[in-house]
Amino acid sequence: MRVSRGFSAVEVMVAVMVAATIGIPLLTLVFQERDTEQRSRFEYLALLAARDAAYQARALVACGQTPDSVKRDSAALTGNPLDELKAVWTDAPKLTEYSADQKRVTIEVKIDAAAAGTRMQVGTVNAGWVDPELAKSEKRRTSLSLVFPVVRPPGMP
C-alpha cells in the first residue's frame, strides 16, 4: 500500500519562495507601469499649461500690456482659464474650468529684467506637476521649463 506523506516544511518554503520570485517582480511591473503612465500624463498636462502660459504672455504683451505685468508667481492652475486674461478681458465669461488633474500643475512666469525697456525680452515658464516639498525627495524630473520671447509691438511705451 502506498502511503502519502504530505509536504515537509522545507518543501512548502521552497514552493513559496519560487512563487514569490515569480510573483513579486510581476506585481512590481504592474505598479511601475501604472506609475509611469501617471507620470507621463502629468508631464503632458504640464507641457500643455506651460505652452499656454508662454503664448498667453506673448499675446498679452502683443495686446499692449507691459512685460512686467505678465509675470506670474508660482501657483496651481485653478478655476476659469480665461481669468488669466483679465488685463485685456475684464468681463470674461466662465465657459469651462480646469479639471482636477490640471489643478495639480503649478505655473510660474518670469521675465528677464536685463533687457527691460528694449523691444524684446526673454521669458521663462516653469511648470511643475508635483508638490514642491515632495519634489525635494524625488530623484526624477518633476518640472519643465520653456524659454520664449515677448515682443512689444512698435510704438508701445
Place this chain on the structure above:
Amino acid sequence: MTSRRATTIVEAVIFGAIASLVVVGIIGLVTRGSKLVDFSRRTSATSSDLKNVLEKLSEDAAELVYLDNSGKAYDSSQGGTKLSFVVRSTRSESLPAPPSGATGLRRIEYRLDGSDKLKDCIRTVTQLGPNNQAAGSTEEKLAVKGVSSFKVWPIAAVPQAGGKYVLSLADAQPAGLGGATVACLLVEVSAGEASSDSALESQTVTKLATKLWCRNRVIELSRGALR
C-alpha cells in the same frame, strides 16, 4: 516504519486560517493587479487620444487665418455641427498636388462621429484652390471611440485706441470690427475608453481645458502688422 500523528484540531484551525488568508491574498492581488493593468491600459489610451486631438488642433490653431461659421462656438453635443476654420499651411498632408494659383489655404474641420457615448474624432483637411474652391481633401481619425465631448470657443483680439487690443468671444459684436483677428481657441475635451465595467469607464474619462493660441496671429500682433 515511521508513524505520523494526526494534526490536532488547533493546528488544523491555524493551518486552515493561514491557507485561507494566502488564497484570499492571491485572489485579491491578481484581481487588483488585473484591474490596475486594465485601468492603466485605459488611462494610457485616453491620454493618447487626448494628445492626438490636442496636438493636431494646436498645430492647426497656430496657422489659423480665419474662422468659418462667423466664429461661433463649437459644441459636439449639438448634432451635425463641425468646428471649421481656414489655415495657411505647408505642413505635409495626404493631399493631391495643389492646382496652379493655389494660395496655400486649407479648410480644417473637426467633428465627432458615432452613436456611442465615446465617439471617433475626425479631422478633415480640404485644399483650397483659386477662389477658395475645394481642390482635394483628406480625412483622418484622431481618436477611435475615445472622445465623449468636444467644445471650442474661438476668441478674438479687437483693436482699441492707442494701438492696444482687448479680447472677446469671436462671435460677439466687437469681434466684427475692422482689424479684429482670431487670437486663440479655448478648448474643452473629454476622452475615455469604453468598458463593460461602467465604474471603470467613468474613472478613466478625463476632461481637459486649455487655450490653444493662434501663434502666427500673435506674432502678427507683436509686429503691429494688423493695424
